[in-house]
Amino acid sequence: MxxxxxxxxxxxxxxxxxxxxxxxxxxxxxxxxxxxxxxxxxxxxxxxxxxxxxxxxxxxxxxxxxxxxxxxxxxxxxxxxxxNPDLHDAAVAQWEKEKKETQARDYLLERRDLVEGWLLVAGELLVMARAADRFFPALSGMFDNRAGVPLYPAIRDGFLHVWEEQPEFVTNEKGETYTKMVTKLVIHNAVSGEQALKPNRKQLEVALSQARTALSQAGAFSAEYIKAASAEDKTRIAKMMQTALKAIKQCHDLLEIDCRFLRVENLQNIRGWASRPNARLQFELGFGDGRITVTKDEQSHSIIIPEALRVRVPPSFEIP
Structure with a gap:
């Protein structure tokens, strides 16, 4: 009940x-x-x-x-x-004692009906992760190596910068203060998903595949087996499920961050920034029809966005 x-x-x-x-x-x-x-x-x-x-x-x-x-x-x-504080405290003490004895069993029984749905979502995430692990390093390589646009170093702090002349107060040897104009990098706009272009971006496919397999194994035990299993077995299975769910959620969140780079509004921000004469980097960015194109010095380079990543947002993965 x-x-x-x-x-x-x-x-x-x-x-x-x-x-x-x-x-x-x-x-x-x-x-x-x-x-x-x-x-x-x-x-x-x-x-x-x-x-x-x-x-x-x-x-x-x-x-x-x-x-x-x-x-x-x-x-x-x-x-x-x-x-009634006394009756409440006594009930809490008894509940805490019983919870320690039954928490692994209850954890598994409460989540058994959710495993099938979780596996379906994990399967969708795996398709996206497989595509992301190949696409984003290739995209980073296109910017850095083929087009000669070191984009990640320029946006790694999450912002698009432009050069601006700004006044700066200077004191000379005589103690006199005067103003001179200096050129500084200042924030123009924010950027999202820049971590997708990191040279050491974490690969997600293997970790996600292993976690999905572990979740499938942990969810395969029947309710009857779980109820009758030893405390050690219940704890082992519960830890397996908990670890697998945590790993899938972590991969989901990292994939979601990666996909933010491909959102139209983010690419529009980068394109507008890169077209400014005072931008830290200058180049032309084109996107549409499932393709990203970078043009610099009249040389264009393109890459096709995998079908699995064109949805821009991974499916929801919630753990109660």
Missing amino acids: ILAIKHRVRETREPWTDPNHTHTKPPRDSRPVYLGEFDLPRGYLTPCPCCSPNNYKFGAGKIAWFPDEHVLRLIGPQCFRTL
């Missing part, structure tokens, strides 16, 4: 609509037994029958069974403490 409640909360984001939930305020002497915890996505709140039955107040809470009343309530994380 606890897993079903958590799944409904995750899907509906409305804990108070769960059919097991009781809306009445518990008596002060009603002993709670904490069976689980739930979290809502950022921006979502839920009321609490203990302290705010009519107001949306909490983004996380506890699944509490009240054996004296034979009812279940989804309440705020510390709310019953306002009614």
Whole structure:
């Protein structure tokens, strides 16, 4: 039942609509037994029958069974403490003890139904990562070696710079102060995804493939096996899944940063900057029809953007 409640909360984001939930305020002497915890996505709140039955107040809470009343309530994380600190603290202590004993099992059981969806997304990410690992080093090489445009060193701090004359106060040997004009690099605009052009850009395909395989293996165990497995086995499988999910998420986030370079607004910013006579680098940038073209000194060089990267944004990968 606890897993079903958590799944409904995750899907509906409305804990108070769960059919097991009781809306009445518990008596002060009603002993709670904490069976689980739930979290809502950022921006979502839920009321609490203990302290705010009519107001949306909490983004996380506890699944509490009240054996004296034979009812279940989804309440705020510390709310019953306002009614009876002693009973709340005793329930928390028991819950923490049980959680240590069952956390690996619960971690796996709560996520088994999500593994199939995660694997599908990881497969899409793998296609993009494979293309990115080949394309971005080639794109960097086109700028640096073929076109003679050292773009990454010029934008590695995340900004496009231009040369400007600016006044500077100078004091001579006599202590007299005067103004002279000096040429300085100043920020013109921001740039995104510059890390995609790093010479030592992290390769994502192998790490993502290994993590996807590990996630598949961890998710292949049945609920019955997980319940009956030794504590050591449950912990091992849970760590395997946790590590795999973390690795996939990390690859997803790095791929998302890479793809920002290819967004139209980013390429437009670079093109406009590079056409300015006072830009740190001057060249012509063309893009469209799945191709990027760099022209300098009347010499043009082009590269085709892989189909997998033309979506510009990787699919979402969320871990509850």
